Amino acid sequence: MTHMLQRLLLELRLKDGDDTLPHARHHMGLVAVLVAALLIFTSPILKLFAPGFDRSTMALTVQLVRISAASLLFMTLVSIWTGYLQANQNFVLPGSVSLVRNFVIILSIIASVKFGLKFLGIGLLLAYIAECLLLLRGVPYGEV
Secondary structure (H helix, E strand, C coil): CHHHHHHHHHHHHHHHCCCCCCCHHHHHHHHHHHHHHHHHCHHHHHHHHCCCCCHHHHHHHHHHHHHHHCHHHHHHHHHHHHHHHHHCCCCHHHHHHHHHHHHHHHHHHHHHHHHCCHHHHHHHHHHHHHHHHHHHCCCCHHHC
16 A cells, blocks of 8 residues: 555645545545454454364453554554655654564563453554654654
């Protein structure tokens, strides 16, 4: 999505001089619908992809998927904002977000030893929120 959006932004800038985030709402709406479907139909979807799980493993998997499903929204924002920043010749922030994400994920793995496996899903969500907060520094207010 990042590369598609980056190319679209560059084409619009060359054609119209437009410097906005086109279709971002469309992408966010589509992802929001997918996340809602994932939250509503978590068990049937997991039974389709993991039919051999026992009851306790399936319960844990359902919890982890539901916790981390919201991270899809933040992943989409990261992708949209990364494409925007790269199209505007800002490569430092998009290049540094993976460091933040990996650092938060490593901390969540360490914390999951003490707080339980559910913290892995929470850590993934926190990692993508941290990426959004970092990228938000480079996106102009009117473009968010």
